Amino acid sequence: MKIIPDVIWILLGVVIFLIVMMPGYHQRAEAVQRAAQIKVYSVEKKGYVMSEIVSKTKEEWKKTLTKEQYHILREKGTEPAFSGKYANHHEQGVYRCAGCGLDLFRSEDKFESGTGWPSFTAPIAAENVRNQADNSLFMRRTEVLCPRCGGHLGHVFDDGPKPTGQRYCMNSAALQFAALPKK
Ligand code: FE
Numbered sequence: 001m002k003i004i005p006d007v008i009w010i011l012l013g014v015v016i017f018l019i020v021m022m023p024g025y026h027q028r029a030e031a032v033q034r035a036a037q038i039k040v041y042s043v044e045k046k047g048y049v050m051s052e053i054v055s056k057t058k059e060e061w062k063k064t065l066t067k068e069q070y071h072i073l074r075e076k077g078t079e080p081a082f083s084g085k086y087a088n089h090h091e092q093g094v095y096r097c098a099g100c101g102l103d104l105f106r107s108e109d110k111f112e113s114g115t116g117w118p119s120f121t122a123p124i125a126a127e128n129v130r131n132q133a134d135n136s137l138f139m140r141r142t143e144v145l146c147p148r149c150g151g152h153l154g155h156v157f158d159d160g161p162k163p164t165g166q167r168y169c170m171n172s173a174a175l176q177f178a179a180l181p182k183k
Contacts, residue, residue, distance in 0.1 A: 038051055039051075069098050072152060072171045073151035074099075086118040094107070120167075123168065129145070155169050
């Protein structure tokens, strides 16, 4: 009958271990979440930087975004074709995320797709966008998200021009243009 006390001692040990370790574990997990950083390309710094994830509640987003921006970025909406301010926009500069300001696309990579939405052949860097399968509306598409704030930007299709063959079809309302002097 010696096995019963042994089992009890082991269980007691496990329980004490969990009681001692759990509070610290939660604190560490929270700290990791708070300081979550991603590697992204910065046009200003001309190189890769570590950047903190932008996390806000619905109410906080509603305060900082217009109704249209909120609908597109946070509710995966789509603006009507030819309605957005950047569909027919040709200035030299960089298009940033309207939610968090992350550099997304360069004017050099913008092309006339004829779709009525601003279209690009490539992002500033692969790290500056996040692709995700989107099977809504009975279609198989690839959704493009901001990797820093999680905002919905648009979709990417593989019917774009050379050299990449990609067409990043974006919502103007998800972008914020910043002019840059010509090099
Ligand atoms: Fe963003």
